[in-house]
Amino acid sequence: MRKLYFIVLAILFFLSFSVLYGQSTEEFFERNCFSCHTIGGGRLTGPDLKNVDQRKDTAWLEKFILNPEVILRGGDPYAAKLLKEARGVRMTRVAGLTSGLVKNLLKFIKEESAKEKTRFAKSALKERPLTPEDIVLGRQFFLGTLPLTNKGPACLGCHSIAGEGFFGGGNLGPDLTSVIGRLGGKTALMAWLSNPSSATMSPIYRKQPLDEEEILPLVAFFKSKSEKNASYMEVHDFNFMIFGFIGLILVLLIFDLLWGKRLRSVREKLVKGELE
């Protein structure tokens, strides 16, 4: 039996290590970088990367891309400048990034910078003026009452926004009331939503991306929220906690009413009778 256990375990370990699938540098850039950076299309949430190698030396860039947080925390003056320009939005470490891949990425950016026309200059999303109907639609997408085309989860599961819901939205992710300002405006937010790059959202929405006709209404909704609610009172935590404790007390009362005497009434009499 013991032998079998170790054999099975060994086989399973072997099976459990996944095979890393390859992806081209271009694909990697599109999936992980393009949501915040263009090459020659101007600033989104992060800076335009055209000719980035002429602004800063390669060694620094490699180190920064590999782990931005370390450089940011280290008090590097250039990183601090970048952070200020991005209005405090920190570049996250991209999962699965290796130093070899970073070298390839820098090479790729250099090649694309040299081109007169690159598809990474501008997001493929079509822009159009936002309408009041968009705000209504966007709210439905946010809450989940209108399902997303690719069946991605609704925003409310992880995000709050001012003035929605008795218990509010989720708080695994950040509050989205002023997200449009944080990420740097309509175009930047659209680019971000078309390819969410945060570590938690990226694996989900890579498989179930938001549709163009969902992104625009959502942006309209976020825009209207940021304009209306500069500040608001948060009472959701309190509501949730109070409901929890009221429920707890009610259920304990029910237990007592139902079974409080189940174990005691008959036997106590019997035991007493025996003792007397």
Place this chain on the structure above:
Amino acid sequence: MDQFNEIINTFFFIILPYLSIFTFLLVSIYRYRSRSFVYSSLSSQFLENRQHFWGMVPFHYGILTILAGHLVWFLFPKTTLLWNSVPLRLYIMEVSVFIFGLITFTGLINIIIRRRSDKKTRVITTTTDWIVLILLTIQIISGLYVAFFYRWGSSWFASSMSPYLHSIFKFNPDLAFISSMPFMVKLHIISAFSIILLFPFTRLVHVLVVPNPYLWRKPQVVRWNWDRKKIRDIENNSI
């Protein structure tokens, strides 16, 4: 630092789960076949009954509901998200789960107090029992913490945890979904797999041999069919 993180993640979210699941399966069967008479959670109901009720009843109804919830989110993530697509329904689910989490915790606290304070039950509480209680405490506190501070768990369980757990069961583990989850969420996962790992070595095996007919059989009152006073006197005299 990153490499260290990767090793930690691989250990806790790939190696530990497989180790747990297969230890659970193999040792549970082995123990049932070789030592079936100790395949239970040695009842202490005879020793103390009043506190027992306020520990056992809330704990078991609580944990069964919570486990059922997790199981549904794990097996039917799409249905869960569909249910949650109306905020009111989401709130009903989340508040109910939170209430039952609090009920489980109330039960667990009573169990621990009883095991510590009642002399007779303290004697029969083994080290493994304490380990189980400590693990359950970590599990429930982290669960309540996550339910309150990282709402709404049922939704993101369906969209992030389910794909991770499914990837484990498909023998193609994908840590992308959970590698950046907050510490308390990770702690909840690690302690869950630790409980599964230790399951076959502890009193938890009673979960597999629940005497379901107790639910509908007639109540029984157990009485001793001898003069207990006499026996007590003999025992006391002999000492």
